Amino acid sequence: MDLEPLHTRLTQSIGGHDWWRADGPLEVITGAMLTQQTTWGSVEVAIRNLKERELMNLEGLASAPLKVLEECVRPTGFYRVKATRLQTMARHILHRHGSLSEFLSTEGTRLRQSLLSMSGVGLETADSILLYAVGLPFLVVDTYTRRIMERLGMALPRDYEEARRRLEEALPRGVESYREFHALMVELGKQYCRPRPRCAPCPLLDLCPHGMKVVRGNG
DNA sequence: CTCCGGAACT
DNA sequence: AGTTCCGGAG
Numbered sequence: 001m002d003l004e005p006l007h008t009r010l011t012q013s014i015g016g017h018d019w020w021r022a023d024g025p026l027e028v029i030t031g032a033m034l035t036q037q038t039t040w041g042s043v044e045v046a047i048r049n050l051k052e053r054e055l056m057n058l059e060g061l062a063s064a065p066l067k068v069l070e071e072c073v074r075p076t077g078f079y080r081v082k083a084t085r086l087q088t089m090a091r092h093i094l095h096r097h098g099s100l101s102e103f104l105s106t107e108g109t110r111l112r113q114s115l116l117s118m119s120g121v122g123l124e125t126a127d128s129i130l131l132y133a134v135g136l137p138f139l140v141v142d143t144y145t146r147r148i149m150e151r152l153g154m155a156l157p158r159d160y161e162e163a164r165r166r167l168e169e170a171l172p173r174g175v176e177s178y179r180e181f182h183a184l185m186v187e188l189g190k191q192y193c194r195p196r197p198r199c200a201p202c203p204l205l206d207l208c209p210h211g212m213k214v215v216r217g218n219g
Numbered sequence: 220c221t222c223c224g225g226a227a228c229t
Numbered sequence: 230a231g232t233t234c235c236g237g238a239g
Contacts, residue, residue, distance in 0.1 A: 081232060
């Protein structure tokens with residue numbers, strides 16, 4: 001799988017710099033859990049709410065009344081589940097690892113297992129935390145990436161781990177490389193390669209079988 | 220007012 | 230298939 005033309009074109013047209021700015025690792029973890037099935041704007045509101053109540057820390061999340069957490073995360077949707085998951089996450093880190101810094105310094109494979117054992121953290125969320133909060137080279141394979149690769153005629157395996165391996169092999173190994181690629185996928189996915197694609201202005205139009213088909217269809 | 224899309228997980 | 234969903238677009 002050759003991602004070079006794709007990567008070059010996207011870097012020139014979109015660029016993926018300064019992506020996922022957050023005030024510390026806990027904020028990344030919180031954002032990763034809250035952003036499931038919602039927009040990032042809603043997550044920013046929720047994080048601001050948590051900060052205003054001084055709950056953007058493990059002790060606060062672990063001990064706050066669930067009702068208060070629910071109020072904070074309400075704009076992200078599924079707020080009851082998400083409030084519970086945030087609290088469970090905070091308690092898990094405190095009880096199983098002792099502190100945030102001990103949690104973050106856990107060896108990669110064990111850390112990933114610990115993340116996956118949390119309710120509300122699946123493979124994709126675990127990898128986004130590893131990549132953006134911890135700084136370990138795990139590529140995030142999200143729905144944007146799958147949709148884009150499929151339309152480009154390079155559909156990824158359904159199996160997450162298999163898909164991740166395929167992409168990691170095709171990219172320069174490393175945190176910066178994986179962060180940039182993921183950021184480019186998200187930007188392209190949000191701006192052009194949407195569920196209903198905007199092919200005409202897409203920077204990958206001439207590289208994409210799907211896009212060429214659409215253009216021909218529209219004359 | 221309805222419909223749909225949203226940094227997915229269980 | 231449901232999440233005891235939200236916000237913007239149409």
